[in-house]
Amino acid sequence: MTGAVRVCWHCDEPITDPEDVVLVAHEPGNSGPGWNVWAHQAHADRIEPHPGAVRALARILLARTFPQGG
Secondary structure (H helix, E strand, O other): OOOOOEEEOOOOOEEOOOOOEEEEEEEOOOOOOOEEEEEEHHHHHHOOOOHHHHHHHHHHHHHHHOOOOO
16 A cells, blocks of 8 residues: 555544554446455454445346246
């Protein structure tokens, strides 16, 4: 890490120790590159996926499994 300040997704506290930071996910953006989700090592297992993203992925997978039309 070169001078970048990361913020824990779970507790919203800055992560100042480079040894304590964990990249837990990457959230894609609608009109850009998106952003990385960071957490303290102690909080990494507490991060859950965003409910809206889970619903969107479920709709995409269902559309692929059961094609519409005929």
